[in-house]
Amino acid sequence: MTVDLPPGIQRRRFDGRERFATRGESVYGEPRDDDGWRAWDAARSKLGALLELGVDHGFQGDDGVLYVGAAPGTTVSHVADFAGPTYAVEFAPRPTRDLLGVADTRPNLFPLLSDARTPETYAHVVEAGLDYVVQDVATRGQATVALRNRRFLAPDGRLVAAIKARSEDVLADPDEVFSDVLGELREGYAISETQRMDRFHDDHLAVVAEPRPDDGRS
Numbered sequence: 001m002t003v004d005l006p007p008g009i010q011r012r013r014f015d016g017r018e019r020f021a022t023r024g025e026s027v028y029g030e031p032r033d034d035d036g037w038r039a040w041d042a043a044r045s046k047l048g049a050l051l052e053l054g055v056d057h058g059f060q061g062d063d064g065v066l067y068v069g070a071a072p073g074t075t076v077s078h079v080a081d082f083a084g085p086t087y088a089v090e091f092a093p094r095p096t097r098d099l100l101g102v103a104d105t106r107p108n109l110f111p112l113l114s115d116a117r118t119p120e121t122y123a124h125v126v127e128a129g130l131d132y133v134v135q136d137v138a139t140r141g142q143a144t145v146a147l148r149n150r151r152f153l154a155p156d157g158r159l160v161a162a163i164k165a166r167s168e169d170v171l172a173d174p175d176e177v178f179s180d181v182l183g184e185l186r187e188g189y190a191i192s193e194t195q196r197m198d199r200f201h202d203d204h205l206a207v208v209a210e211p212r213p214d215d216g217r218s
Contacts, residue, residue: 003054006061006081014039020051022081025105028074039077045075046162049200054210057160059083064130066152068116069137069143072098079134080109087126091115106196113183116145119152127155128189135161140168143184146209150188153211163167165203174203181205187211 012021014031021037032038042048050057062084070076070088072095079087080102088103089112090096099111114122116137130152137145142163163181165174179185182191189209197204 003051003056004152006059006062006063009014009040009051009059010037010039020048022078024077027077027102035150038081040078041074045078046197046201046206047075047134047137047202048078049204050160050162050195050206051198053195053197053206055195055206057208059132063132064127065132065134066126066130067134067136068148068149069135070099070111071095071136073102075136076100076109076134077106080106083132084108085127086110087112087122087130089114089116089122099211110164111126116149117141119149123151125150128152129157131157132156133159133161135159138164138167142167143181143187145215146185147188150211155211155213157211158192158208159185159207161207161209162197162201163205163207165205174205178205182207185209188214 011018020040023036026038027033028117030039030041036180040048059080065083065086067076068089070090076088086109096113103109103111112122117166135146146159165177168177191209193208195206197206
C-alpha cells in the first residue's frame with residue numbers, strides 16, 4: 001500500500017538504496033546527502049519502521065505533535081524536521097540533556113523533563129488541540145499512558161504508538177499482550193490500524209487510533 005507523505009518526508013538514496021529521509025542536522029550518525037536530507041533508520045526508530053511498513057499515519061506536515069518517550073531524540077528529531085510545534089516528553093535526565101542539544105537546531109522542538117504517566121505535570125506547557133500524540137514508552141501500562149495523554153489531542157487528532165509487549169509482561173505471549181492493550185485503548189480510542197513490526201523490532205505492534213468523541217478525557 002502506498003501512503004501519502006507530507007512534504008517534509010521523502011524517499012532518498014543513501015548507500016545505494018532508497019530510504020525515508022527528513023531534512024535537518026544529523027543526530028545519531030545517520031548519513032546525510034548534499035541537499036541536507038538525512039536517512040531515517042527504521043532499525044533505530046519505531047516511527048521510521050512504521051513508515052517502511054506502509055502504515056497509514058496521516059501526517060500532513062506542520063502538524064502539532066506531542067511525543068512521549070522521546071529518549072535522546074533519535075525519532076523525535078525527524079518528527080521536528082517535518083512537523084510544527086513538537087513537544088518531547090522524556091523521563092530520564094541524561095537523554096533530556098541530549099534532547100536539548102537536538103533542539104538547538106530545531107526551534108520548533110520543546111524538550112520536557114517529565115513523566116508521560118502524569119501529563120498534568122506538563123499540561124501548563126503543552127497546547128491543547130494537537131494533531132498527534134506519538135508514543136514510544138518502555139513501561140508497563142502503555143495503554144494508560146495513551147489514555148491520559150488523549151487530553152492534548154484535537155477531536156480529529158491521532159495516536160500513533162509503538163506498543164512493546166515485553167514492557168508489559170516479559171513472559172506472556174506477545175499476541176495476548178497486544179490484545180489486552182488494544183482492549184484498554186478502546187476505552188478512549190477508536191483503533192484504525194494495527195501492524196506487527198517484527199521486520200524491524202521484535203514483539204512490537206504499531207497502532208494508529210483516533211480519540212473517541214466523548215467527554216471522558218482524563
